[in-house]
Amino acid sequence: MACSEEKLTDIFQKAETSGDGVVTPVELKKLIQNEFGNDISNEDLVAMFCALDRNGDGVITLEEFLKEMSKKDRRTAFSEKFKELDKEGCGKLSKDVICQMLKEENFDDDQINEMFSHVDTNDDGVISREEFMAMV
Known part of the structure; x- marks a missing residue:
């Protein structure tokens, strides 16, 4: 179940302890430890922080946090x-599967062909999991 913007804002505010309106790596680590009872390796912390710090300025703003957490959903x-x-379970979707799904959403053949060719970046005639997830 997705978190509401209000819940995500509450989580951000719990992390932001210095009063400057942004979350630092140290604050993020403390939040994870205090709220979720988990320790996190420095490697995992850096990966998580970088995913949230979209502009790379070394801090996470509320806007970045909300956008990225919604994106995770x-x-x-x-x-x-x-x-x-x-x-x-082969990790690929055929054009027929994509067509069926999109026709249920009232896409016409031209729209489906355009979308398929845009998503099938390696032109192998199927949509891999990676290609499908790149649409997010």
Whole structure:
């Protein structure tokens, strides 16, 4: 279940302890330890922080936090949709599967062909998980 913007703002405010309106790596680590009871390696902390600090200025603003945390929810939804469509479990979706899905959403053939060619970046005639997730 996705967190509401209010809940995400509350989480951000718990992390932002210095009163400057931004979250530093140290504050993020303390939040993870205090709120979730988990320790986090410095390597994982850096990866998480970099994913949230979209402009690379060394701090996370509320706007960055909300945008990226909402994006994570979209990524989860896309991942679940891919699994649902990949009935064979091969990690690829055929054009027929994509056509069927998009026709249910009232896309016409021209729109489907354009979308498929845009997403199938390696032109192999199927949509890989990576190509599908790149749409997020």
